[in-house]
Amino acid sequence: MAVNPLGEPQAGAERAAAPGNLAPLSLHVPEPRFRPGDTPDYSYLDIPAAGTAPRPDEACPASDTWGLTTGLIRVLDDEARAVGPWDPGLSADHLRRALRMMALTRAFDDRMYRGQRQGKTSFYMKSTGEEAVSIGCAFALAHDDMIFPSYRQQGMLISRGYPLVDMVNQIYSNRADRLKGRQLPIMYSARDFGFFTISGNLATQIPQAVGWAMASAIKGDTRIATGFVGEGSSAEGDFHAGMTFAAVYNAPVVLNVVNNQWAISSFSGFAGGERATFAQRAQGHGIAGLRVDGNDLLAVYAAMRWAANRARSGHGPTLIEHFSYRTEGHSTSDDPAAYRSAREAAEWPLGDPITRLKRHLIALGEWSVEQQETMDREVAEEVRDATRAAEKNGILGHGLHHPFHTMFEDVYETLPWHLEEQADQAIRERRIKWPDWKEEG
Ligand SMILES: Cc1ncc(C[n+]2csc(CCOP(=O)(O)OP(=O)(O)O)c2C)c(N)n1
Numbered sequence: 001m002a003v004n005p006l007g008e009p010q011a012g013a014e015r016a017a018a019p020g021n022l023a024p025l026s027l028h029v030p031e032p033r034f035r036p037g038d039t040p041d042y043s044y045l046d047i048p049a050a051g052t053a054p055r056p057d058e059a060c061p062a063s064d065t066w067g068l069t070t071g072l073i074r075v076l077d078d079e080a081r082a083v084g085p086w087d088p089g090l091s092a093d094h095l096r097r098a099l100r101m102m103a104l105t106r107a108f109d110d111r112m113y114r115g116q117r118q119g120k121t122s123f124y125m126k127s128t129g130e131e132a133v134s135i136g137c138a139f140a141l142a143h144d145d146m147i148f149p150s151y152r153q154q155g156m157l158i159s160r161g162y163p164l165v166d167m168v169n170q171i172y173s174n175r176a177d178r179l180k181g182r183q184l185p186i187m188y189s190a191r192d193f194g195f196f197t198i199s200g201n202l203a204t205q206i207p208q209a210v211g212w213a214m215a216s217a218i219k220g221d222t223r224i225a226t227g228f229v230g231e232g233s234s235a236e237g238d239f240h241a242g243m244t245f246a247a248v249y250n251a252p253v254v255l256n257v258v259n260n261q262w263a264i265s266s267f268s269g270f271a272g273g274e275r276a277t278f279a280q281r282a283q284g285h286g287i288a289g290l291r292v293d294g295n296d297l298l299a300v301y302a303a304m305r306w307a308a309n310r311a312r313s314g315h316g317p318t319l320i321e322h323f324s325y326r327t328e329g330h331s332t333s334d335d336p337a338a339y340r341s342a343r344e345a346a347e348w349p350l351g352d353p354i355t356r357l358k359r360h361l362i363a364l365g366e367w368s369v370e371q372q373e374t375m376d377r378e379v380a381e382e383v384r385d386a387t388r389a390a391e392k393n394g395i396l397g398h399g400l401h402h403p404f405h406t407m408f409e410d411v412y413e414t415l416p417w418h419l420e421e422q423a424d425q426a427i428r429e430r431r432i433k434w435p436d437w438k439e440e441g
């Protein structure tokens with residue numbers, strides 16, 4: 001048997017039991033509360049009443065916010081009234097626009113999901129149930145603040161007025177795709193809209209947002225940056241490295257963790273959510289932190305506005321946890337019925353963000369069920385028209401896409417000889433494999 005210099009047995013297969021009276025070491029493996037077939041019971045969640053969280057001054061010491069990292073900032077109460085110090089006091093016009101953007105995002109998601117099932121694209125990801133996060137944040141930022149989004153912030157791009165037809169062209173990877181088929185469907189990039197290229201390498205958004213914000217400060221600019229990750233991705237080293245830079249340099253940045261409870265099939269406990277909230281990580285880094293009801297558009301707007309004002313006036317970074325729920329599958333490649341209770345979404349105690357804002361507007365006397373129905377019809381038609389226009393440029397498998405050679409372009413001003421050789425070789429091999437194939441474009 002292998003022994004160490006003290007004559008003790010070395011760790012290994014032959015050392016079966018712990019020596020002496022010590023209990024053998026063990027690990028905790030998190031397990032979600034509910035699995036398929038279970039009836040979810042959310043009584044374990046401590047959900048404070050709307051309007052009870054205090055609102056500190058935007059220029060306060062970071063430590064004044066740490067009490068806000070465990071509860072939830074909520075504005076809309078059970079009667080759909082806006083209450084408490086975080087009520088942002090938005091006009092009815094503003095609220096109707098936000099409601100419309102949420103409905104448009106949902107209609108877009110629904111149609112693109114169906115398009116994937118019909119074989120028009122290989123892949124899609126919905127943000128159903130999380131629309132208040134994207135729309136509330138987009139409305140609270142200046143139009144030219146820089147967004148480093150994850151793949152579930154399509155609502156921010158839509159809110160900034162990016163043409164839906166361009167989004168669909170990208171999803172179909174067709175000949176009008178501005179990204180020339182080089183990105184996975186839904187990974188948009190829109191420089192003119194302050195929407196950084198979506199990266200599938202999760203949590204890169206955090207150091208990139210912090211770096212952009214630092215550069216903005218170095219240049220004496222007034223624009224701030226904001227970055228988004230899911231709670232699962234917040235377990236990545238990049239998240240923590242970005243937080244360190246943000247804190248050290250007091251960067252003008254707002255960092256967001258969208259806690260929708262699930263990271264594909266693993267629940268928030270695997271990212272550290274059992275022991276502390278994600279917002280509490282702000283305290284470990286000495287920066288401001290807020291935890292917000294992510295299904296309450298007014299609360300999300302108010303929190304992002306608070307953090308954006310704080311960053312812009314030189315008072316430093318904020319970490320916001322948006323507490324929400326991923327109502328549908330992770331993507332079109334996922335089947336959540338395999339790992340979570342089918343009743344979880346319906347039982348989610350914070351409700352649906354669109355229904356909650358609709359009820360609020362109706363309670364104010366500024367909206368009606370009929371207006372909601374008309375709006376739902378209009379947004380569905382808007383999405384349908386964009387989809388039809390994009391389909392003329394091609395859908396998956398119809399051969400209407402950018403010419404093959406473009407794959408090698410746009411990196412060097414003139415294509416170096418070795419890439420020219422590779423392009424020729426790729427095209428030659430393609431001709432051998434598919435003799436009927438003709439170069440498009
Ligand atoms: C660095 C990295 N690791 C793993 C993956 C694979 N992956 C794609 S989505 C995903 C789950 C992310 O969950 P979360 O961060 O909670 O975001 P959500 O999908 O819930 O919005 C994983 C692990 C990836 N894309 N990038």
Ligand SMILES: [Mg+2]
Nearest residue numbers: 230231262263
């Ligand atoms: Mg998640």
